[in-house]
Amino acid sequence: AKQSGRNSQCFFDPAMQAQLHARARLEGDLRQALANNEFLIHYQPQVDVERRMIGVEALLRWQHPQRGMISPGEFIPLAEENRLIVPIGNWVLETACRQLVAWAGDPARADLTVSVNVSPQQFREEQFVERVLATLDRTGADPARLKLEVTESLFVKDPDDVRESMIRLKEYGVTFSLDDFGTGYSSLSYLKRLPLDQLKIDQSFVHDLLEDEASAAIVASTIVLTESLHLAVIAEGVETEEQRSWLLAHGCRTFQGYLFGRPVPVDALFFPC
Ligand code: C2E
Ligand code: CA
Ligand code: CA
Ligand code: CA
16 A cells, blocks of 8 residues: 555656656657658767778767757667667668668778667567668678677577577678677676677776776776687777877777767768868
């Protein structure tokens, strides 16, 4: 009785009510967003030691007709809850593949890779592997230029199924990067079982690198770990020259962050204003 009393009190709390309304409205708008063409992709450079762009990460943006640009931090969690992330993620994949094809004819851009974020819900879809292969086929994109960014949370459940799907995609040349490395809860044992190509050092560690010994130790060990496991490594969220120098001195060779370029519409990648 006490429990239901508290619930009904919540229900009539005007602030809570308003919050629920706002959320329901956002969800309704999100359902329309694909059909209304409100999504776009910004691309952020990934660079080598010479600061040359070797690839980009595709980052989703939602241009809401009334509210303006809404950041993925706000709507991706909602899209994951109601599974809208599946059609939205497919749209991102398709758009990124078309971008690869647009670059393929240009010798200056043909070698760029595109990293696409894949939510666990999307990866676990029955037809995920077929979907990716069909998209590559339909667009004519080179699978070797497509990198899928997955997170540790994907490996917690049914790691054997995940492994099998990864292997099938890797047979075509698709590569895998482990995003937000070190922030999840899973054990490191998946590193030996799953066919990853790259670890992405989370920006929280990079951010604290120069002030916090523990972060520095985690980053240094991660780089050594990738060397021993023959994995590539990229540091994300690199904002300062000091962070870059430190990472370089510790063996990191690939970087992403505001220091090299913010996520921008595709044209601004090559002709920065
Ligand atoms: P993420 O995959 O970890 O992406 C990196 C985030 O850090 C991006 O935020 C990027 O704009 C931001 N960032 C890049 N460089 C710097 C830097 O130097 N300093 C700081 N402070 N931040 C930097 P964004 O674009 O807001 O995306 C947030 C998250 O939304 C992403 O985190 C990813 O988890 C998710 N997301 C974005 N696009 C997609 C998508 O197409 N599909 C899925 N499933 N998730 C996406
Ligand atoms: Ca990412
Ligand atoms: Ca990340
Ligand atoms: Ca993140």
